């Protein structure tokens with residue numbers, strides 16, 4: 001599966017801890033990240049990650065493009081809800097595309113924890129369900 005990992009600055013510690021804790025599961029998948037998040041995760045966990053631009057420079061949009069092309073299966077995006085971001089429209093657009101394309105998205109540690117465990121248990125039938133619905137349309 002293709003998984004995007006993104007975190008705002010005040011949530012970087014959380015995502016690094018998350019990536020280290022679930023290293024074994026994450027290492028079985030293709031990982032993508034916005035610039036600084038990807039750099040910090042790979043440096044601290046050794047995970048191999050395809051990095052895009054930093055969020056404020058277009059990284060959220062690059063990940064959004066992967067979602068639009070049906071090339072992303074899961075998004076883990078630890079948002080900072082207490083700090084205004086200069087690229088707020090890009091963040092909203094990314095989350096909107098997750099909804100448009102039925103991509104599971106976790107915006108905090110608690111949700112990500114549940115999602116990654118579901119992934120490990122191969123509880124992800126949603127792709128098949130979406131495909132079947134598309135065929136019927």
Ligand SMILES: O=C(CO)COP(=O)(O)O
Pocket residue numbers: 006007008009033034035036037038053054055056059060091
């Ligand atoms: O701003 C971000 C997401 O909106 C994250 O960008 P960085 O990973 O480059 O810090």
